[in-house]
Amino acid sequence: MTATRPTDAGAPRVRVLLVDDQELVRTGLRRVLRPRDGFDIVGECGDGGEVLPAIAVHTPDIVLMDLRMRHVDGITATSMVRGLSDPPPVLVLTTFDDDELLSGALRAGAAGFILKDSPAESLIWAVRAVVEDGAFLDPAVTERVLTGFRRATPEPVRSDSVLTDRETDVLRLIARGLTNTEIGARLYISEVTVKSHVNHIFTKLDLRDRAAAIVYAYDHALVTPGALDR
Structure with missing residues (x-):
C-alpha cells in the first residue's frame, strides 16, 4: 500500500499504536502511516495482552487493532482498552469474512473497522476520521456487519x-x-x-x-x- 494524500502542514501528528500478530502486516502499516504524512508509530504489539502496558508507556491517539490473535484476541483487548479512564479510540483491522467478529468488536466499544486490503488513502482517511471524531465503518462490509450487530444487541x-x-x-x-x-x-x-x-x-x-x-x-x-x- 502506498499513501497518496498530502499532509496538511498545520494538522497535529497522530500517534498510532499497532496491534497485529503478523510482522508483515505491521510493516505494511508502517509504510502507509509515515511521518511525512503526519503519523508517528509510537509502539507495536504482537498480541492483545500487550496493549494496556503499551498504552501506558506510549499514550497513543489511536489503536489499530487486529481481531485474530493467538492469546488475547482483538475483541477482548478492545474491551480492556475501553475500560481505561481516558481510552484512545480503537480502529479494528479486519479481513472480508470477519463479520461476526466485527459486530462483537463494535459491542466491545471499537470506534469502527477497516479492511486490511483497503487502499492506503482509505486507511489514512479512516485513522484521521476516528482521531478527530470517533468513528469509521468500512462501507464494503458495513451492511453485513450491522446485521450481526442487530441480532446480538437489543434495540x-x-x-x-x-x-x-x-x-x-x-x-x-x-x-x-x-x-x-x-x-x-x-x-x-x-x-x-x-x-x-x-x-x-x-x-x-x-x-x-x-x-x-x-x-x-x-x-x-x-x-x-x-x-x-x-
Whole structure:
C-alpha cells in the first residue's frame, strides 16, 4: 500500500499504536502511516495482552487493532482498552469474512473497522476520521456487519422524531462518514455548533458513541448501505 494524500502542514501528528500478530502486516502499516504524512508509530504489539502496558508507556491517539490473535484476541483487548479512564479510540483491522467478529468488536466499544486490503488513502482517511471524531465503518462490509450487530444487541425503543431537522441532517452526515469539520462546512455552521448537535443526538437517542449513531442511522433508513461520501 502506498499513501497518496498530502499532509496538511498545520494538522497535529497522530500517534498510532499497532496491534497485529503478523510482522508483515505491521510493516505494511508502517509504510502507509509515515511521518511525512503526519503519523508517528509510537509502539507495536504482537498480541492483545500487550496493549494496556503499551498504552501506558506510549499514550497513543489511536489503536489499530487486529481481531485474530493467538492469546488475547482483538475483541477482548478492545474491551480492556475501553475500560481505561481516558481510552484512545480503537480502529479494528479486519479481513472480508470477519463479520461476526466485527459486530462483537463494535459491542466491545471499537470506534469502527477497516479492511486490511483497503487502499492506503482509505486507511489514512479512516485513522484521521476516528482521531478527530470517533468513528469509521468500512462501507464494503458495513451492511453485513450491522446485521450481526442487530441480532446480538437489543434495540431500545426510541424515535428519531425527537430530533430537530438540523439534528437529523447532522446524523445523516455522521452516517455518511463525515467528520465534524466536514459537517460544519457542508451545513455552513461552526464546528462548535456541530459538536453541540452531536451531543444532543447522543442524549436524545441514548447513543453511546458515534459508531452507535451510524448503526442507528442505517437501522432507521436515514442513510443506505454504501452511502459514505467525501
